[in-house]
Amino acid sequence: MGGKLSRKTEIELTNMCLICDGNKVLVQEKKGTKGVVFPGGHVEDDESLLESVIREMREETGLIIENPIVCGFKDWIQEDGTRYLVLLYKADEFSGKLKSSEEGRVFWIDRSDLDSINLIWNMKELLEIFDSDRYSEFFFKIKNGKYKGELLG
Template sequence: MNRTEVVTITNMCMVYDGNTVLVQEKTDDDYCGVTFPGGHVEKGESFTDAVIREVFEETGLRISSPVLCGIKDWSNDDGSRYMVLFYKTNKYEGKLSSSNEGEVYWMEIDDMKKANLADGMEKMLEVFLKENLSEYFFYKENNKWVDVLK
């Protein structure tokens, strides 16, 4: 049995200061709405270095000590897998600046729950905030997507 699969690995980081979180309003046609900054892990790059780089590129802030707090993953129709590694940190420095990925700004966590969130962000937020959750998983059953928090 071949246990090898093609995997795309990405990340997302909740940068927080008390009850305030750094959000990004994505304007991409494929993924838009309020979310956390993040992006792709480059080939040969460590996961931690990738999330630090992505947050800097999209926000102008240099984060440190990001903690892995969960994942989102699913299998595509072609058999490949897509994974989003969730990190959080309250350690950052620098001057906040938006990028072509979307506007970035600080928001109260309770206000974020009411915002125009990017697809799936409501459930992803649960993984970021609840200690007993670590995965947001998708699978197909009878040609319909089913999502589960674990």
């Protein structure tokens, strides 16, 4: 009998949350980039996925979100073989006072103005996941030596 192939994969777990207030959404200018994303961060070893998104939103935005809903995933395989998985959440219930962090400045923007700002890291495609039931995953594959992303249902 041959050796058993391992089915375990090293995964870097992260989250991202679209926080909505009526027609406005919360965005973040990440330090070191020239663009805007939705806030998020890493899952710590000793916390649940839900606890991680609540903690990250508090740390990065000053807001305490309630009842975040999982909308889908963004994922890809990194060059070292590690899978990078972003759990996508949406929340419209929150308390606290908005404040920026060392991760970057956070601010509200009207949804109608999202096309006029520099959304990076495929945030426009992620809005398709946040806003509809049509897609649940944004997956990157390497094609012709470059990452190419695809929305999956």
